[in-house]
Amino acid sequence: MKKNTLFITTLALLVTLATLATHAQQNVAVFKNGSAFFVNKMRVNASKGYYLLDKVPAATFGTLWFIADNNTIKGTRSYMESVRKKQKVKNKMDALRANQGKMITLTLSNNKTYTGVVQRLDGNMVVFSTGGKWMTFTPNNVEMVVFNQAPAAEYTQKQKKRVLKIDFAKANANQTFEMMYLQKGISWVPNYAVALRDNKKAVITLKANLMNDVEDLKNASINFVVGVPNFAYDYLQSPVASTQRVSDFISRLNRNSNRSSSRLRNRADITTQRLSNFAPRSFNGNMSGIRGLKGQSAEDLYFYNTSNITLKKGDRAFYEIFKANVDYEDIYEVSLTANSSSRSSYSKSYAQSDQSIGKVWHSIRLQNKTSYPWTTGTVLITKKISGVAKPLSQDKLNYTPPGSKTKLKMTISPNINVKSAEREVSREEKKTRKDRYTYDLLTVESKIDIKNYHNKDIKLSVCRTITGEPIKCNIPWKTNKKFSVYNNINLSHDLDWEVKLKKGEKKTITYQYKIYVRR
Structure with a gap:
């Protein structure tokens, strides 16, 4: 009986060791730019003082590292070896x-x-x-x-492939070590869904599209990274994993070492971050109604953490990152056409411009009350009508840290009518000279007529950029001076109004500005 017990125990141990010899614990930090950082913890049989790795990752230059527990790695060497590989008929x-x-x-x-x-x-x-x-x-x-x-149905065939030999200082049949490397060909892309509810409530959901073209993932811990990574030499493959000639490698290294800054500037903003134009605010709200993955921050990067992910090379998957209840507010905005400083626009016969119609956009504003930063991604906005979700808009959600607000465009609102026109009030001829040219000084009056046809009260944001100096307005406004165009006699200003209108109400904004016009 004891012999049988000993045999079974020994057999179980051998089976366990055999399993550990081929098992790797994978921890992968996936970036949105098509690369990922792998940390594979492996347990192998190095009883001969070395271990032969027959799958060499396509690691980028300077990122392939090995760390052994209770041992020293004397060196690693890659070379081409004939190996037998099973092939399907x-x-x-x-x-x-x-x-x-x-x-x-x-x-x-x-x-x-x-x-x-x-x-x-x-x-x-x-x-x-x-x-x-x-x-x-x-x-x-x-x-x-x-x-x-x-x-x-299958056969074995000899093939030449690159293998990696890892030499240890001490032989160990149960050796553990970590292999770290950055590899291209795996990425995640964020997709948001915002479902509008009654009483200005909404549910925001973030899902990650994970695309894997590099290697099989098995029960891996995946970290979806928010932030812009800086791997200056990721355009080069590690020499250990490459068959590139020395001269070609050195040539590429020298030729491309200064390209990283321009590469970051040119990268599509969905794969990096685009900041929301709303300033961060302090946030002390409660976290009820929020469901999501655990997250960690490290310096300027944030990691959405998930585990037990199995995804074969070539596969695609969709994972929920978080779902949260948030408040939203309706915003109506119109941006009016800027004026011109061209003298043809302000001739002596100029009396009143043609009336222009402004397109009013209906947007919503959300506040990030979660503990997660909202990374830049696409967003689908829906609302249930008769129990069925109806699409309202698809837009881009810009990076929004916790406590901040972001704005999403929905659609053009035909129920708010905005018309604008302007006329010359006065002209002071030959007011000044500059660079051999003579200028008249005009006073221009502009009118903006607004009518709310909605069956509800609304708040409308009106903005316009003018060339010239704003003088006065019949309602409160904000003026913001901008940098002038080089050698321009006129400054530019951004004008902003917040107009509240009851249902069916009509309002008129009247303002004046001065502008120099060349004769």
Whole structure:
């Protein structure tokens, strides 16, 4: 009984060690720019003082590192090695190769039938023995194969591939070590959904599209990274993982070492961050109604953490990051066409401009009351009508830290009518000279007529950029002086109004500005 117990225990231990020898705990930080940082914790048999890694990752330059527990790694060496690899049968040539030495019956293209054994394959030539004779033919001559027993569905073939030898200072049959590297070909893209509810409530959901084109992930811990990574040499592959010639490697290293800053500037903003134009605010709200993954911050990066992810190379997946209840407010905005400083726009016959119509955008403003930063991503806005979700808009949600607000465009609102026109009030001729030119000083009066056809009260933001100096307005406004165009006699100003209108109400904004116009 004791012997049986000892045998079973020993067998279980051997099975465990065999499993550990091929198992790697994967921790992957996935960026939005198409790269990821892998940390693979491995337990291997290094009883001969080394371990042969037959899958060398396509690591980028300077990011491939090995750290051994209770041991020293003396060195690593990569080289090309002939290894046997199992292949699945895909065609006639493969079928003959997989079933060498077996009795089969062939029907060739000349309609003759032969029974015998495939002895070997020389290149694209099949060597076949039948009835004490030998014959050769190409697989294209084979019309049909009849097997006398179940055919093999796969075969082994020698292939040249790069392997990595890791030399340890001490032999250890149960050696653990970490392998770290940055690798391209895996990325995540954020998608938001905002479902509008009654009473100015909404539910925001963030899901991650994970795309994997590099290696199989098995029960991996995945960190979806928010932030802009700086890997200055990720355009180069590590020499240990590459077959690149020395001269080519050095040439690329020298030629591209200064390109990282421009590369960051040109990168699409969905894969990086675009800041919301709302300033951060202090946040002390409660966290009820929020469901999501655990998160961690490190310096200027933030990590959404999830675990037990299995995704094969070439696969795609969709994972929920968080879902939260938030408040929203409706915003109506119109941006009016800027004026011109061209003298053709202000001739002596100028009396009143044609009336222009402003397009009013309906947007919503959300406050981030979660503990997560909202990374830049696409957002789909929906609202249930008769129990069915209806699409309202798709926009881009800009990066919004906790406690801050962000704005999402929905649609153009036809129920708010905005018309504007302006006229010359006075002209002081030959008011000044500059750079050999003479200028008149005009006083211009502008009117903005607004009518709310909604069956509700609204608040409308009106903005316009003018060239000239604002003078007065019949309602409160904000003016913001801008940098002038080089050598321009007029300054530019941004004008902003907040107008509250009851349902059916009409209001008029009247303001004046001065502008120098060349004669």
